[in-house]
Amino acid sequence: xxxxxxxxxxxxxxxxxxxxxxxxxxxxxxxxxxxxxxxxxxxxxxxxxxxxxxxxxxxxxxxxxxxxxxxxxxxxxxxxxxxxxxxxxxxxxxxxxxxxxxxxxxxxxxxxxxxxxxxxxxxxxxxxxxxxxxxxxxxxxxxxxxxxxxxxxxxxxxxxxxxxxxxxxxxxxxxxxxxxxxxxxxxxxxxxxxxxxxxxxxxxxxxxxxxxxxxxxxxxxxxxxxxxxxxxxxxxxxxxxxxxxxxxxxxxxxxxxxxxxxxxxxxxxxxxxxxxxxxxxxxxxxxxxxxxxxxxxx
Numbered sequence: 001x002x003x004x005x006x007x008x009x010x011x012x013x014x015x016x017x018x019x020x021x022x023x024x025x026x027x028x029x030x031x032x033x034x035x036x037x038x039x040x041x042x043x044x045x046x047x048x049x050x051x052x053x054x055x056x057x058x059x060x061x062x063x064x065x066x067x068x069x070x071x072x073x074x075x076x077x078x079x080x081x082x083x084x085x086x087x088x089x090x091x092x093x094x095x096x097x098x099x100x101x102x103x104x105x106x107x108x109x110x111x112x113x114x115x116x117x118x119x120x121x122x123x124x125x126x127x128x129x130x131x132x133x134x135x136x137x138x139x140x141x142x143x144x145x146x147x148x149x150x151x152x153x154x155x156x157x158x159x160x161x162x163x164x165x166x167x168x169x170x171x172x173x174x175x176x177x178x179x180x181x182x183x184x185x186x187x188x189x190x191x192x193x194x195x196x197x198x199x200x201x202x203x204x205x206x207x208x209x210x211x212x213x214x215x216x217x218x219x220x221x222x223x224x225x226x227x228x229x230x231x232x233x234x235x236x237x238x239x240x241x242x243x244x245x246x247x248x249x250x251x252x253x254x255x256x257x258x259x260x261x262x263x264x265x266x267x268x269x270x271x272x273x274x275x276x277x278x279x280x281x282x283x284x285x286x287x288x289x290x291x292x293x294x295x296x297x298x
Contacts, residue, residue, distance in 0.1 A: 008189050009135065009165065010078040010105065011045020012208035013221045016053035018258045018265065019067065021273040027063045029070040031271040036071045038270060043218030045208075047071065048107055051082035052144070053212050053258045058276040061094055068101040080137060080210075084109030088124045092131040105135035107168060107210075112145040118153050129161045136163050141170035141193060151179050158184040168193040168210050174200045181205030196247040199240045202228055213246040215261050216268070217297065242297070249293045254283045264290040 017039060020031035036047060049071055050056035050064040059067070068081050081098040083106045085091040095106050108128045110121060129136045138157065142148040148171055157164045158180075169177055170193030177190060181204055192198040192209040202225070214221050220239055227235035249264075251257035259279055263286045265272045274281065 008191075008207040010080060010137075010189075010191075010208070012225045013044055013214050013218045014046040014048060014078075014080070014191065014208060014210045015039050015044040015214040015218060016048040016051045016210055016212055017071075018215070018261050018272055019050065019054040019056075019059065020271060021276060023273065025273075025276055027059070027067065028271065028273065029066060031273070032067055033070050033074045035265070035270055035272060036075050039215065039218070040075050040077050043222055044077065044214055045222075046078040046080065046104075047075065048080045048082060048210055049103075051080075051107060051139075051210075052109075052141075053261065054082060055258065055276055055279070056082045056084070061097065064094065065097055065101055068098055068103050072102040078104040080105045080107045082107050082109075083128070084111075084139065086111040086114050088127050091124070091128050095128050095131045095134075095136075099132045099134050103134065105137060105165070106132065107137050107139050109139040109141065110145040110147055110149055112147075115146045118150050121147060121149055122153050122157065125157055125164065126161060129157075129163050133163065135165040136161075137166040137168055137191070138164065139168040139170070139193065141168075143170070143172075151176050151183070154180050155183040158188040165189060166191060169201060169206065170194045170197075172197060174204050177201055177206065178204035195243070195250065199224065199228075199236060212250045212257055212261055213243065216264060216294070217243055217246050220297070245293050245296050249289060255286050260286060260290065263287055264293065267291060267294070 020028040022028045081103040083094040083098050140149040166189040168191050190206045192201040192206050195211050195213045198209045224236050224239040262272045263282050267290050
């Protein structure tokens with residue numbers, strides 16, 4: 001796994017960027033460019049575009065490609081393009097198209113809702129990887145997809161498919177993450193896909209985080225990784241404790257991700273707009289909660 005002297009290929013703090021929309025709900029590319037630039041300036045080492053936080057399922061392919069193209073024009077950090085789908089053919093096609101837009105890799109989620117077998121999951125990821133020369137990061141989030149990517153499947157892909165280079169791990173099981181770390185090739189990189197699980201996952205081999213809260217705490221996440229790398233676990237714990245309110249805020253039953261993040265960013269003066277259906281409007285009181293989160297970090 002990567003160390004302080006050999007930084008992860010996509011960076012330690014990778015922000016899963018929200019997608020800005022205007023008052024009509026149309027994609028706002030200028031606002032996306034401004035947000036991407038601001039995120040890099042405030043500590044993000046890399047960006048994921050059109051992922052779950054970026055409301056990728058509500059974007060047309062042409063919108064996603066336009067987003068990749070516009071953000072690539074304004075930042076020089078690594079960009080991972082969300083090209084996942086529960087249709088293998090669609091995931092393959094969007095991956096091919098994304099590769100032409102200057103992105104540095106693709107993030108491919110487990111096919112959701114269909115609940116395929118492990119053999120089907122493996123065939124899906126092999127097809128996506130075969131469609132591009134770009135690095136592919138598998139996104140395992142069974143709470144959303146309905147299927148866990150088995151450790152054996154992950155390890156086989158990591159060993160046998162050269163451009164399957166990493167895992168965004170939101171499975172919530174550090175003991176299985178440790179098994180992946182132990183069995184995968186040394187260059188295979190694991191990223192925490194759940195902010196609250198980052199410190200435990202780093203302890204078993206994760207190299208970074210693909211984060212929601214890094215929209216406003218990227219610098220603190222960087223400090224957490226610095227503390228881990230110098231062996232100061234007590235300092236890392238203290239930083240993590242300060243971030244717990246941010247982790248609690250970023251999603252919930254009444255305000256699921258990315259509704260809270262967009263509310264907080266608007267409070268900071270960034271133009272991101274609301275969420276597209278079906279995410280729904282921000283509930284009453286969310287802005288006050290966002291302000292309390294920011295005040296707690298001051």
